[in-house]
Amino acid sequence: MQTIFDLSVSGRRASTIPQAGVEENEPAIPSHLLRKTPPALPEVSERDLVQHYTRLSQKNWAIDVGAYPLGSCTMKYNPKINEQIASLPGLRNLHPWQNEADAQGALAMLWEMERALAEITGMKRVTFQPAAGAHGELTGLLIMRAFHQSNGDPRKTVLIPDSAHGTNPASVRLAGYQVRQVPSDDRGLVDLAALEDALDETIVGIMLTNPNTLGLFEKDIEKIAKAMHSVGGLLYFDGANLNAIMGKVRPGDMGFDIVHMNLHKTFSTPHGGGGPGAGPVAVTERLERFLPAPMVEFDESSCNYFWDPDRPDSIGRIHGFHGNFGIVARAYAYYRALGGEGLKKVSERAVLNANYLRTIIESKYPLAHPGLCMHEFVSTARRFKKLGVRGMDVAKRLIDLGFHPPTVYFPLVVEESLMIEPTETESKQTLDALGKALLQISDEAESEPDLLHSAPTTTPVGRLDEARAARQLRLRWTPELAKELTG
Amino acid sequence: MDYTPHTQEDIDQMLRTIGVSTVEDLFREVPEGLRLGRDLDLAKPLTEMEVMDQVASLARKNRSVEELKCFAGGGAYEHYIPAPVRHLAYRAEFATSYTPYQPELSQGVLGALFEFQTMVCELTGMEVSNASLYDGASSLVEAVNLAAGMTGRSRVVVSEAINPNYREVMETFGAGPGYEFVTASASDGVTRLQGLDQAACVIVGQPNFFGMIENLPAIAEKAHEAGALLIVHFDPLSAGVLETPGALGADVVTGEGQSLGNELMFGGPYLGLFATKTEHVRRVPGRITGATLDSNGQPGFVLTLQAREQHIRREKANSNVCTNQTLMAIVATVYLSWLGPQGLKELGETCLARTRYAAQLLSSVSGCSLRFEGPFFKEFVLQVPGRSAEVARQLADRGYLVGPSLERFDGLENCILVAVTETRTAEDIEGLAKVLAEVVA
């Protein structure tokens, strides 16, 4: 594995830096605060730089390279126009401290996008400060906290289904609350009896994903909402799975009070190898006053947009500036391209694709909870266990057959889970090919399990020793490590 | 325009295979009474060309630093972004990939992150770095959590000369764990420590929000005497000129990596930097990349120490972060490779010299003065006659962006931040001085 440091040759460089070109002053910085040893950054030519990062990029799978049916991640195609839009000088060269008068276009975009997201979710107002889903979760929980405190009613415990994503319980603890897990029943849905059992006046609220992480619609949601509201608790909607329901059913109409969206999933913005995202949070009218300050407002008399910092009940700011504006701008372009009609079509076709793939492979990869799914489904590879084949082996073999694997081992409630989300942008032909590959692997698990154990063989590296990585920490390049790695 | 590939024939065949007759049937688990039953009240679909027109017309309503000469700072800076940076970091293989959960398919992103972590260690003088957080503010929030966890204390001493937005963010998220925030005054432009008793940590900037260079060794000594960790929020582009916070006693170094090749973009996506000592590695938030060997004994990279993280530890995780700012970290990695040690040093020296030149010229405008004595890096506080926000407004009308205006700070009611990077020439600086003289006359 060559790193940029391995290419470094003392005295080589790519950069050209303008000289100060002004009258030199004596350095006024005390010498003990000046750097003595320069940082060991790589010394490379521009040509080396380009070759290294081009080659590195070629060692990476990406949605532009092929299908990416990673459950819960909504790896849909990322339209190219969105990138062109994000590089418009009027957007990318806008400074965050600029006066509103000079940022009217940006504020108008946020204002319009806020209205659109409020309509899609059935909420009243939206903040764009959260930079990702988990950031939105914590924001939402702090809004719950502010709400209960404003009622002089400090509460303690947030309910979370056992199928929930790990960020949900982690966010709960950071908000200063305790987690109480609610089991799923044999339908794969929230166990209503267990939920009602857990409900009392100490409950802050519940965080739900709907459809849930099993790809199933929580059809008791109205009952859940009623029961929760009757003890004064709130409902938080983890919007990771919004791609299943746009234009069909809205969190607000289901009874949710707070919603976060993952624009880097549902709204097609590129995931950047792990980020950036954007996790706007929407709330109902009664929670509006707790949203982070400032909010974008519109003054009808002057036809001007402005930041309103004057929000006495706000939980406060949660981002250094206005959130991941560049991501919101891409999502805005996506929304304008699709309009209301297109968004509905997206959800319909996401659900169609998932059900089609499910049907093709179900005989070999039974669902944890058989029946129709929404935009994703969770199969189990449990069947192969007696053959000595694990879900991860299936995943790695799929790589050799030309696909990115599904999400493995999440949700935790299903043994040997394979969580598959094809998204609406994959064609029937791709789904057929993916289904065929999975069926082939199922046969191979019986006839040639070693093929699965030794996979992948077509990638730049073979299966990596994660236990070793955690035991012998090598978290940065050093000359010694270079020797160790190159042998 | 909806980017779906389905023909009517595809749809019919797929429905037949599934065994339902309409797409609507697929939604039958959604209770009838809940369904929207109307169209979303949203805009009509547009062609790609119309989308471009629409957004471009909004973008034209902004007066960006394309049009204004940028002397604004306060945590976001106009630095030159070299061509290879955008070209390489935004390659679709990086940009359109997900988190590297399948390392065999992700050696590109993981390799770049490994390099990134190494470079952050070099800039900060620390031993371990993570693979990024949301922004400078979120890095500080996580640093406070680390310090509180380490010390079992809940008092947080924050310098007044930390970005006021960041201070607010720390306080917002401090509501959960119930931290007590104490502000250490910086009325002379640099931090005067107080309230250290039982403090979990002390937070100062280097350079600080006013552009001033703090005497870190003295601060570190006091913090450590009180049993507190020292958290230094630094400007990574100062690292060619200023001694590393690590070498001067910091326990955790955070930073805003926007200046490392990332666009201004109205405040985000930016790049939270986070580095610390090896002894704290198991308390580090977010993803970390490590080197290991594959089944053939060949080296490769994986996400490691995942047992710290939310997807394994759930409510016991030390952070909830999942999606981070990886692409901005890759931008920074390519940018720092482009700069090299010599480029970083020259860049720092150019910023320093031009900032000093600007300070000299602007403070000699009648009625204007430097608010603080002492060394600064690429930014300084200018006192102006009259309302600073109004002066800034008039400068913007005449094509010069300065700020932010500091009227919300006690004692700085007539003050403005002025930042000078390598993108501002001597001519720009002289132009600003001339216009400032007109505005305050």
Ligand SMILES: Cc1ncc(COP(=O)(O)O)c(C=O)c1O
């Ligand atoms: C169900 C669910 N909830 C929350 C999250 C967290 O979102 P983010 O990664 O944007 O922080 C994810 C992301 O993978 C998710 O799948």
